[in-house]
Amino acid sequence: DAKTTQPNSMESNEEEPVHLPCNHSTISGTDYIHWYRQLPSQGPEYVIHGLTSNVNNRMASLAIAEDRKSSTLILHRATLRDAAVYYCILTVYGGATNKLIFGTGTLLAVQP
Amino acid sequence: GAGVSQTPSNKVTEKGKYVELRCDPISGHTALYWYRQSLGQGPEFLIYFQGTGAADDSGLPNDRFFAVRPEGSVSTLKIQRTERGDSAVYLCASSLGRRSVQFFGPGTRLTVL
Numbered sequence: 001d002a003k004t005t006q007p008n009s010m011e012s013n014e015e016e017p018v019h020l021p022c023n024h025s026t027i028s029g030t031d032y033i034h035w036y037r038q039l040p041s042q043g044p045e046y047v048i049h050g051l052t053s054n055v056n057n058r059m060a061s062l063a064i065a066e067d068r069k070s071s072t073l074i075l076h077r078a079t080l081r082d083a084a085v086y087y088c089i090l091t092v093y094g095g096a097t098n099k100l101i102f103g104t105g106t107l108l109a110v111q112p
Numbered sequence: 113g114a115g116v117s118q119t120p121s122n123k124v125t126e127k128g129k130y131v132e133l134r135c136d137p138i139s140g141h142t143a144l145y146w147y148r149q150s151l152g153q154g155p156e157f158l159i160y161f162q163g164t165g166a167a168d169d170s171g172l173p174n175d176r177f178f179a180v181r182p183e184g185s186v187s188t189l190k191i192q193r194t195e196r197g198d199s200a201v202y203l204c205a206s207s208l209g210r211r212s213v214q215f216f217g218p219g220t221r222l223t224v225l
Contacts, residue, residue: 043116043203043216044155087154097168098210099145102154 004088009107012078020073020106022088027068031090035062035073039084047073083110116217118204124223125194133189133220137206144187145214146179147203155203161187162210194224
């Protein structure tokens with residue numbers, strides 16, 4: 001299974017954009033890039049996913065490098081409720097399972 | 113609508129005892145997953161069900177761990193002869209199919225004394 005590398009922690013100020021990086025240099029052509037986040041004392045929550053093209057939804061944007069060896073999750077205006085651990089995960093759709101392999105993620109702190 | 117629910121929310125047991133953890137997936141979701149999360153770590157995959165059958169149990173740590181999903185809906189994770197190292201948050205997730213986004217429950221915090 002291909003691995004991802006993320007910074008252990010990041011800080012942001014409320015109302016400002018946040019760019020969370022993820023490196024996945026061993027990504028294969030069939031790997032989708034997923035982002036989940038986990039708020040304190042809760043289960044992980046799906047944020048966004050993509051394969052090759054940049055993606056936008058109501059929560060965030062996902063920017064994928066042209067060579068797909070890295071990606072960035074963009075929160076356009078951070079709020080205090082966005083303070084969480086953010087996980088970048090590679091998964092293969094169409095494989096035997098859809099299991100998620102989590103790393104340790106990036107702990108995002110949002111200052112008022 | 114109702115999300116994934118897990119019961120109990122907390123379970124304290126003694127070393128050597130047997131425990132059962134229950135997961136109620138979102139209605140209509142055919143895929144169900146169990147994960148385990150130790151303090152300070154990301155969740156770790158345990159087992160995946162597609163319908164009633166365990167399609168991938170490669171993450172179960174040993175034969176003390178077993179899970180069932182007899183009617184393709186509710187699932188029970190069973191741990192025999194619990195050890196202190198089994199203490200963790202056990203998370204359940206479900207998805208519409210194996211190609212779909214996973215929705216997680218709040219977890220069951222298991223403490224083995």
